Amino acid sequence: DGGITQSPKYLFRKEGQNVTLSCEQNLNHDAMYWYRQDPGQGLRLIYYSQIVNDFQKGDIAEGYSVSREKKESFPLTVTSAQKNPTAFYLCASSTRVGNTGELFFGEGSRLTVL
Amino acid sequence: AQSVTQLDSQVPVFEEAPVELRCNYSSSVSVYLFWYVQYPNQGLQLLLKYLSGSTLVKGINGFEAEFNKSQTSFHLRKPSVHISDTAEYFCAVSSSGAGSYQLTFGKGTKLSVIP
Numbered sequence: 284d285g286g287i288t289q290s291p292k293y294l295f296r297k298e299g300q301n302v303t304l305s306c307e308q309n310l311n312h313d314a315m316y317w318y319r320q321d322p323g324q325g326l327r328l329i330y331y332s333q334i335v336n337d338f339q340k341g342d343i344a345e346g347y348s349v350s351r352e353k354k355e356s357f358p359l360t361v362t363s364a365q366k367n368p369t370a371f372y373l374c375a376s377s378t379r380v381g382n383t384g385e386l387f388f389g390e391g392s393r394l395t396v397l
Numbered sequence: 398a399q400s401v402t403q404l405d406s407q408v409p410v411f412e413e414a415p416v417e418l419r420c421n422y423s424s425s426v427s428v429y430l431f432w433y434v435q436y437p438n439q440g441l442q443l444l445l446k447y448l449s450g451s452t453l454v455k456g457i458n459g460f461e462a463e464f465n466k467s468q469t470s471f472h473l474r475k476p477s478v479h480i481s482d483t484a485e486y487f488c489a490v491s492s493s494g495a496g497s498y499q500l501t502f503g504k505g506t507k508l509s510v511i512p
Contacts, residue, residue, distance in 0.1 A: 287440075323406065325487065325504035326441075373440055383429045383448055384491025384498035388440035 306374035403503035420488030
């Protein structure tokens, strides 16, 4: 079945450590996105990429970094510069052909910084 | 710029009662509209979408929504809710801007179904 796989599902890290969240899709979608979700704040866009080797900052990119070396993969690194990294992180993808904005989501990764 | 307002952050409702989750949007151009559902510790799943045509849209799990252009609304309804409908619901809008469509989400409405 086609879909988006995020790993790990749960992650615990000490303050000051960098963390990389994995996102892989086999939907053949061109565009991929990372969102952060906090209680009562909805979804906030961190980074997005519309093609390989290109990505743009979203609304809350500070303290995060991404890469897009392959169409299928869009990993997110939460760096030690992110002041409040504990959150639920969602990866999504969309097609560019006939794009309506509809997003397809992974199951999410919950990061807890101790 | 586009924005989405979900008027209720929490909606409690008894099992088998009807429910309406309200969503209003603002955009200066024509839009596409979506409702997503999120169960605890899971990703978002598409419930339904309005792209064009009939303003009444039917989705999965017995939900439907009506697009009202004059009131810029896209309210979600279900005539009889079940315990399994307990989840968070997100309204989202996309419109053409800078040549591509980007989704903007509301802050979500938590639906709690009471047995």
